[in-house]
Amino acid sequence: MMQTPPNQKQAVDSHRLERLAAGLKLAVGSGWQNKRYGVAVSGGPDSMALTWLMANLLPENMAAATVDHGFRSASAEEARMVAGYCAHEHINHQILCPAMPITGSLQAAARAERYRLLDQWRRDHGLDYILTAHHADDQLETLFMRLNRSSGVAGLAGVRRKNGRVVRPLLQWRRAELLAVVLEEDIPFIEDPSNSDQRFDRARLRHALAGQHLIDAEAAARSAGYLADAEDAVEWAVEQALAAWPTSDGPNIIRDQNYPDELFRRIILRRLRHHRPDLTVRAATLDSLISAMRAGRRAMVGDLLIDRQPRSDAIWLISAAPRRNAHKNA
Template sequence: MSATMPPPQKQKQAADPGSVERFAADLTALAGPDWHDKRYGVAVSGGPDSMALLWLVASLLPGQVWAATVDHKLRRGSADEARMVAGYCAREHVPHAILHPAAPIAGSLQAAARTERYRLLEQWREAQALDHILTAHHADDQLETMIMRLNRSSGVGGLAGVRASNGAVLRPLLHWRRDELAGLALDADLPIAQDPSNADIRFDRARLRHALQAQLFLDPQAAARSAQWLGEADAALDWAVGAAIATWPDADDPSVIRDRDYPDEIFRRIVERRLRANDPRLGLRGDTLGGVIAAMRAGRRAMVGELLIDAVKGSGKDFWRILAAPRRKARL
């Protein structure tokens, strides 16, 4: 069961101008020069990170902030946490909604819950006509993500970690430390809830978080800057892929794949982009994508889901087409 801690009953603390100014600069970098004219939704779990984010946004832009808490009903105490956030928002005159999935979470628990959480938040954002959703991911989260993906042999895109901007979702706290946000929540007398799953070592992230607490060598803020640069490198590679495809005579035909002695990383992205254009459900990465490319370059057909990549006859080894894979005959 989670522990919900109300603040002491004393006079409300004034906003710390230094923290609010710092946050304003971070938000401007993501939301653009018209940031102060926009409407923001804040994803608030009730933990110190998200409560500190809510406090910062509400202090900076009173009257332009909405909040939402997603209750997956996966553990006891989650409803109490959502009500705690609702009570705080009512006192601060911040409109608040509690969002519930329509069906129980199935599959990989944390991944499925994350997907559903963003789906619900996007629905809510559209219904409220909000410009952006803000989440409280910070530098320590970013370091954890980068290490987890390093252990999975991720490439440039994966090692870029959590993106500061993804569609309507903005993450303005990626250069803030977890301890800074916890201290801000304490100084502002914010009510907070502790999610026990954050310390549950059955989960990979919780085990890693526990291990990182005992080390002083890795700098989360430096890692966050590296992740930002890796993200820019990832975007530059995608731009180069688009520029390369644009030079093809049949660039508008999504079934075509060409190779003009491109660097390996560029060609991998070309193949992945073309496959996704034919089937957006595909998510080829790492060794799986490498096996497909090895088959292509060896002159063999490559099966990918319900698609078939086949070399165009007489073209050498630099021109392929993506076709629908032949249906397998049903056994009698």
């Protein structure tokens, strides 16, 4: 490999750190440089590149953690590889392991446990944010996956730049740019075999997108950012609509004041989730529900009944659906 002249390499590294700083400022806001960050590092090239970047940008304000779910025999060794690199670079690092084996839908359950462990680690160590290495190519894959599921604005907003205490400062970076960092800096990394496992939707989509040049991943990431802004605007409008209702309205009341469909969907969903916080309603089901309500028919969602208030065409009441009599036809 041809050696990069020292001055040119210094300029490249400086530019990279400026890009990371801009991503952090965009996500966290003013005072970003005084916050404390924990990097979620799996050992893959993306997260190893983020670890190197943070160690060069804010060495006194960062730590790193690796979650080892124990799914593969090699995962413990991979976590130790990350720990060894961090020790060599004087980066505070910890390996986090679930207390109990992961059950249920493997990918979803593993993801939930990973973020739970990371957030507990963040709180235990007084860190302000967890950083993940999601990038523009990840965002493009997410957008296509959600398009295939008929997602609305919320889904097409994709991976958010900031979600609670989780921050993703690399959403305008390409996968190839992060790979270049680890190769040029001679940083060790591993490739998770699940990334190319064709049993998983994302792996199949990644393979399909790998050779295309028609879709600009960075432009798609910017579009996802605009959709995230639109999502925030719609949620604000929902808050304004609900705040305008009479203060006597309880959580069992739904009003329709000729709201646009998207606002009405969210108003209904909020009211339903007040009664059933874990309720999941598909968009098609919600549209059928709205059609029934506006046609003056009662409707059911799970064990909740929505019925029009007598002498009103614009007010509905939510109640528990009557229990079926198991002995009625006995």
